Amino acid sequence: MAEKHLIEAIGKKYSAMSRNKRIKTIRSLTDEGSGFIRKFFPDFYSEAFPKRSRSASGPWQSSSRRALGAKTR
DSSP: OOHHHHHHHHHHHHHHSOHHHHHHHHHHHOOTTOSHHHHHOHHHHHHHSOOEEEOTTSSEEEOSHHHHHHHTO
8 A cells, every 4th residue: 555545544534533532542653752643644643732832921831722712711
């Protein structure tokens, strides 16, 4: 199976999963230093390992839209 077809098949499989199951599976397959998932599936990787930012006044916080939207309420 060609690499392109394999990547497409994996993408379809993970897209069909529920969000929670997808995150759990991605985290079990990789750690933050792994390159395959990060390289070929950056959306799934960022969903499983959200980026964090440091605010000047507090601890590390999620920079996701949902977290940022909750702060303004």
